[in-house]
Amino acid sequence: MNISQQLQHRRAQYLSRRWFLRECGVGLAGIAAHSLLASEAIAKAPLPENQLAPRQPHFPAKATRVIYLFQAGAPSHLELFDNKPELTKHDGQLPPAELLKGYRAAFINPNSALLGPKFSFARHGQCGMELSEVLPHTAKIADDLCLVRTMQTDAVNHAPAQIMMNSGSQQFGRPSFGSWMLYGLGSESADLPGFVVLTSAKGTSGGASNYGCGFLPTTYGGTPFRSAGDPVLYLSNPPGIDVETQRVSLDALNRLNEQALQSNSDPEIAARIQSYEMAYRLQTSAPELMDLGQETRETLDRYGIKSPKDASFARNCLLARRLVERGVRFVQLFHEAWDQHGNLTAGVKQNAVDTDKASAALVSDLKQRGLLDDTLVIWGGEFGRTPMVQGGNDGRDHHNRCFSVWLAGGGVKAGHTHGQTDELGFNVAADPVHVHDLHATLLNQLGFDHTRLTYRFQGRDYRLTDVHGRVVKEILA
Secondary structure (H helix, E strand, O other): HHHHHHHHHHHHHOOHHHHHHHHHHHHHHHHHHHHHHHHHHHHHHOOOOOOOOOOOOOOOOOOOOEEEEOOOOOOOOOHHHHOOOHHHHHHOOOOOOOOOOOOOOOOOOOOOOOOOOOOEEEEEOOOOOOEEOOOHHHHHHHHEEEEEEEEEEEOOOHHHHHHHHOOOOOOOOOOOOOHHHHHHHOOOOOOOOEEEEEEEEEEEOOHHHHOOOOOOOOHOOOOOOOOOOOOOOOOOOOOOOHHHHHHHHHHHHHHHHHHHHHHHHHHHHHHHHHHHHHHHHHHHHHHEEEOOOHHOOHHHHHHHOOOOOOOOOOOOOHHHHHHHHHHEEEEEEEEOOOOOOOOHHHHHHHHHHHHHHHHHHHHHHHHHHHOOEEEEEHHHOEEEEEEEEOOOOOOOEEEEEEEEEEEOOOOOOOOEEOOOEOOOOOOOEEOOHHHHHHHHHHHHOOOOHHHHHHHHEEEEEEEEOOOOOOOOOEEEE
């Protein structure tokens, strides 16, 4: 018998049924015992509670709702929020060598010429906040804003930076900020999801990870609403299915799911039951929500909505107000249009036209209705843009060392500008705020100690701020 035949004979011996039962009997017995014990433990385990039931935070909250106006693509802080006369003075010159030590840009050669801001700035409101000329409507609400000019992040490309800004990590699979909020507070709306996502322009680079639930139960994930047609796909009944037939079918399906839930207490089955019931109630609540014909012409004009049915950032801003009025905890608007590697002047100007009026109208509308005090509004992207030029003389590269966001309502300090960057808008000069710090601060306003809002997964306790973060008390009222 040659070597090949010996190997085949030995392989047949080890793969035979008699060998498996003789040699692996103890292992099979262990598997069977473990299965029986696990079944017994599951049968004794309590059934999962309603995962969206309202819950109390760690301490009294300043905010109970969030509207996050996420400007994906990275708005240029140098054209919008951070006036740099010295950058104008040194336009076309090379940056100082010591400034570039250890610096790596995303795409350009860091030793590219400096580019002065494309727009002029002026002071606005009693607070004297400096804002760009392309933000005339935001300028009118300057006294309601807290402008943070010293944001920092670890990522330098869009998808990782967007995911980090929304989940505290550059890696896929972590729960988003909205999911953490819903996990901590539950929902106040019986007929709408607790976390709703609205998108204008195009989809984001980070995709669904920007609003996903990660390892949290799926109940806590964001629900995307479409801009046209049914807000949620397949919300309308197909031809031939009336309300009574649907209700009978859903009741039968729920009974089967409840039997499965009694057997193994899988929280995903509980989430499935809740999702089916929510979808049923959405068939009534969603069309009423999306019908902006109920709003006055004055309100539509204030937001800059020309037609109530046309999809736009302005329409989504008004929908955000209507959602929080109906008890939705977290509404996130994504507007990815700010990636100006070239065509900076025209691009920023157009983006401002698309977002400035509606963003300001949302804050004013919430304030007028008495909702701003306990609604936290956030405006910002994933990072900023370089002081150096890209694309001839009309573009900027990605820049994670400093960028700007603004907050309103929810107990933040109104009419306040926080932090200072250097004279070229390259580095933070005073009062840095890392993404983890921002998250810790936002959770604080929602009534949570960010170190205690945790979820155990794969043997460790996870949190939105990972192992970092401090509450930026300087921006709190």
